[in-house]
Amino acid sequence: MTRYLYSLLLLLFILPAKAQQQTPDQYLGYPLGSKFTYHHQIIDYIKLLAAQNPDRVKIIQYGSTNEGRPLLTAFISSAENMSNLETIRTNHLKSIRMMDGKPEGKVIPITWLSYNVHGNEAVSANSSMKVVYELLNKQNTVTQEILKNTVVIIDPCQNPDGYERYTQWYNRYQNAVPDVTPFALEHDEPWPGGRFNHYLFDLNRDWAWQTQKETKARIELYNQWMPHLHADFHEMGSNRSYYFPPAAKPFHKDITSWQREFNELVGENCRRYFDKNNWAYFTRYNYDLFYPSYGDTWPSFNGAIGITYEQAGGGAAGLAIERKSEKDTLTLVSRIDHHFATSLATLEAVASRKDKIVSEFVKFHEDATTNPAGPFKSYVIKTKGNEERVRSFTEWLKKQGFQYGQAGKAITTKGTELSSSTDQSVKIENNDLVISAYQPKSNLLRVLFETKPVLEDSVTYDLTSWGISYLFGLKTYGLKEKLVPATYQATPVDNKVPASSPYAYLARWSDVEDVVFLSELLKRNFLVRSSNVPFEMNNVKYDAGTLVITKKSNNQPDFDQQIAALANKHHVQLTLATTGFVTEGADFGSEFVPVITSPKVVTVAGPGVSATSFGSVWHYFEQQIQYPMTLVDPGKLSALPWSEVDVLILPAGRYSNILTDKVLEQIQDWVKKGGKLISMEGANNALLNKPGFGIAKKMTDKGKEPDVFKKYGEQEREETSDSSPGSTFSVTFDRTHPISFGLKQEYYTLVRDAYDIELLKDGWNVGYLNEKGYMAGFVGERMTGKLKNTLIFGAQPVGKGQIIYMFDDPLFRGMLYDGKILFANALFR
Structure with missing residues (x-):
């Protein structure tokens, strides 16, 4: 009886809670904005609202993070729309030709609001709770009218790992009463900060490359779902105000007039809210629509209205921070209010132009499919000799949503070789990859393939060059004629186990999967050699860098079965060698065919080190080549057991307080005994002009008089003269050096700094920029001279070891395919 009464009382207690929708304050037990809410609480609250409104909300978990946190979206609309949600989706995709058939009814707008792509811009995820609540609040006539006319997709936190890293730190160190003093500990976020994801990548710059x-x-x-509008919510420095559209120049030329017009409309709606409340804001400054890998531009090139919102605050703001310049205190509560207002303003704008936004979206994709813009109607990628690279490239095409195929027949025509922008005769072979511009995503395709994007203003926010032919290192042609591709069939790799063991297995070295193959062989204790010179065998030529896996010293009973299985797993085509004798080059027992050892790799990670540079290295080892790497605190280098380390990697960063004279002496002694130091970008600054290190700055500007008549109002534009926000250069390589093995064509790099480094006098100038290196993108006038005859990749022998200088990061954002091979050469060769 007691148990029955207890259950009845519990039921009576729960029923009112289910009947009445809980506000964020009621659910959390504290006022929203009075503290940072943990990620799991935000997710649980949205799930609770979904349970209380099953006819108006659908939760979809679309993935999980590296640390196991859920990636979740809430689909919200009227009960009528939600009952037909799948039909709304398919009708929409049919209307834009991304699904076969014709729409069976009216298409309504789909609006996607994304919060917290940068983890320490933590107001966003907290704001999402208020947005979801008010969308479902039946007393709110504004939001209920919105839901009748649109489907709203809410992603409350795009970067849960970064958000939780920030939130847990802040909640641990905040005072009982928030300390508004800017230099207080609770405003001093520790390394690496919460901005980035687990692998310290900036997710807001990964849309086009999809490395994460x-x-x-x-x-x-x-x-x-292909939403009609995508809005991305951010924070910026705490001493600023609030940014909303219109966006700043430069606009990419392919942003349509309608997208620009709607940008203005959203801005008008936002101004109405902000003016009414006397809130400060700015427009048309700083945040442009050019680089195609943001949360506003990538959707824009997919036809959506892409929008960025930026609230003053960020990781330094905490719950409250004093702003002497503004004579106020910026609070989390006020930041939530601002993001909530622009969220509603955005949704109101969509609902107010619901028919127009749909018709323009349909027109965008219809034009793309039937009459694509731009000079090229087809793209051709040469496949022969690049089968694995092309396979990797087609995986990227799939992720973008592009349609592709293969030529299906051999023809000769005219085309433009994209990396050099030269018109050539093109011999198209049966298996060459063909991508037609006549497809719904033609506009995105054109933008990502362009090698010389038109820049209307030099003051820009990020990279100004990104051509796919540069990034993937594939010979790519743009054709003015329409080619209809045949069904694509990947070239299969099927290594059979031979009846008897050969003398050796040969594996060419030119693709990232070759690196993964080598990594797994070394982890399994196979002995692998590398031919450091080209050779010929049985009238077949092999490039330097070819892997040689001899039967000798590999005495496992299932040796042949393992080699064949691993090669098939990693798409590596093996060649069987029946002898160690070659007709040209060096025999396999020669000193020019040395053993590749399995190095113990150590990388520094901590204060002073660039989080993103380290993250690129970390992700490369763990997720791309699957090779073990040990992380150490940079402050503990002096206590490192050097005899146990083979390779030390210094990612970019500021090492002036890390590489003390004592540590530099230890490193030099270790290198002399056979160690290998890989120093990247800014880490090299601590080695410049130091005894034993062969790098030095050029004296380019010696004797140059400063411009004393420069104008104050043009200071931002003046600064661009000394900048290259991300331009493409071709690096000149010593092709006989092992660092360049496997780089078949030109090596293109993204220049983001003025290197201005003397060529090595004692060592090997493996890669450098010459006067003809520039390919595309913006380079400031005063920057140009600093990028001529400057060292990019150098190798300095020291005793039994060597120092490898990388003034450019080959692993930058995981974008450069050849960069991954180059780094493997530096690591293993």
Whole structure:
């Protein structure tokens, strides 16, 4: 009886809670904005609202993070729309030709609001709770009218790992009463900060390249819904105000007039809210629509209205921070209010122009499919000799949602070789990859393939060059004629186990999967050699860098079965050698065919080190080549057991307080005994002009008089003269050096700094920029001279070891395919 009464009382207690929708304050037990809410609480609250409103909300978990946190979206609309949600989706995709058939009814707008792509811009995720609540609040006539006319997709936190890293730190160190003093501990976020994901990648710059787990999952869902508008919510420095559209110049030339017009309309709606409340804001400054890998531009090139919002605050703001310049205190509560207002303003704008936004979206994709803009109607990628690279490239095409195929027949025509922008005769072979511009995503395709994007203003926010032919290192042609591709069939790799063991297995070295193959062989204790010179065998030529896996010293009973299985797993085509004798080059027992050892690799990670540079290295080892790497605190280098280390990697950073004279002496002694130091970008600054290190700055500007008549009002534009926000250069290589093995064609790099480094006098100038290196993108006038005859990659022998200088990061954002091979050469060769 007691148990029955207890159950009845519990039921009576729960029923009112279910009947009445809980506000964020009621659910959390504290006022929203009075503290940072943990990620799991935000997710649980949205799930609770979904349970209380099953007819108006659908929760979809579209993935999980590297640390196991859920990536979740809430689909919200009227009960009528939600009952037909799948029909709304398929009608929409049919209307834009991304699904076969014709729409069976009216298409309504789909609006996607994304919060917290940068983890320490933590107001966003907290704001999402208020947005979801008010969308479901039946007393709110504004939001209920919105839901009748649109489907709203809410992603409350795009970067849960970064958000939780920030939130847990802040909640641990905040005072009982928030300390508004700017230099207080609670405003001094420790390394690496919460901005980035687990692998310290900036997810807001990964939309086009999809290197990260979160991005891949998100865009897979995005392509299933293709929203008409995508808004991305951010924070910026705490001493600023609030940014909303119109966006700043430069606009990419392919942003349509309608997208620009709607940008203005959203801005008008936002101004109405902000003017009414006397809130400060700015427009048309700083945040442009050019680089195609943001949360506003990538959706824009997919036809959506892409919008960025920026609230003053960020990781330094905490719950409250004093702003002497503004004579106020910026609070989390006020930041939530601002993001909530622009969220509603955005949704109101969509609802107010619901028919126009749909018709323009349909027109965008219809024109793309039937009459694509731009000079090229087809793209051809040469496949022969690049089969694995092309296979990797087609995986990227799939993730973007592009349609592709193969030529299906051999023809000769005219085309433009994209990397050099030269018109050539093109011999197209049966298996060459063909991508037609006549497809719904033609505009995105054109933008990502362009090698010389038109820049209307030099003051820009990020990279100004990104051509796919540069990034993937594939010979790519743009054709003015329409080619209809045949069904694509990947070239299969099927290594059979031979009846008897050969003398050796040969594996060419030119693709990232070759690196993964080598990595796994070394982890399994196979002995692998590398031919450091080209050779010929049985009238077949092999490039330097070819892997040689001899039967000798590999005495496992299932040796042949393992080698064949691993090669098939990694798409590596093996060649069987029956002898160690070659007709040209060096025999396999020669000193020019040395053993590749399995190095113990150590990388520094901590204060002073660039989080993103380290993150690129970390992700490369763990997720791309799957090779073990040990992380150490940079402050503990002096206590490192040097005899146990083979390779030390210094990612970019500021090392002036890390590489003390004592540590530099230890490193030099270790290198002399056979160690290998890989020093990247800014880490080299601590080695410049130091005894034993062969790098030095050029004296380019010696004797140059400063411009004393420069104008104050043009200071931002003046600064661009000394900048290259991300331009493409071709690096000149010593092709006989092992660092360049496997780089078949030109090596293109993204220049983001003025290197201005003397060529090595004692060592090997493996890669450098010459006067003809520039390919595309913006380079400031005063920057140009600093990028001529400057060292990019150098190798300095020291005793039994060597120092490898990388003034440019080959692993930058995981974008450069050849950069991954180059780094493997530096590591293993």
